[in-house]
Amino acid sequence: MPILALIVVGAAAGFIATRLMRLNTDIPTTIAIGVIGALISGLVLRFLIVLTGWAAGFVGAVLGAMVLIWLWRMYGPRR
Structure with missing residues (x-):
């Protein structure tokens, strides 16, 4: 069952990724991109997570803050 779930999630992820990156591929290639x-x-x-434990959460928080700063610079009030 986990293999089937991986294929389904991979197909969906591959479809979204190829559309976001504007890449025209056939169905097997799209599924392979998503699964890999x-x-x-x-x-x-x-x-x-294994290597760093709680520090992985810190890294995620820093990345989230960086995205928020980028969004603020792009779409925030202009000076």
Whole structure:
């Protein structure tokens, strides 16, 4: 069952990623992109959590703050 879930989630992720990056691919390639991307990100996130524990949450907080600053600069009030 986890393999089937990985394929379904990977297909959806691949579809969204290829559309966001404006990449025209066939269905098997789209699914492969999504599945491989899910595997890579899953391994990286698990590695970070095991390696750093609570510090991974800190890294996530810093990244979230950086995104918020970027959004504020792009769409906030102009001087």
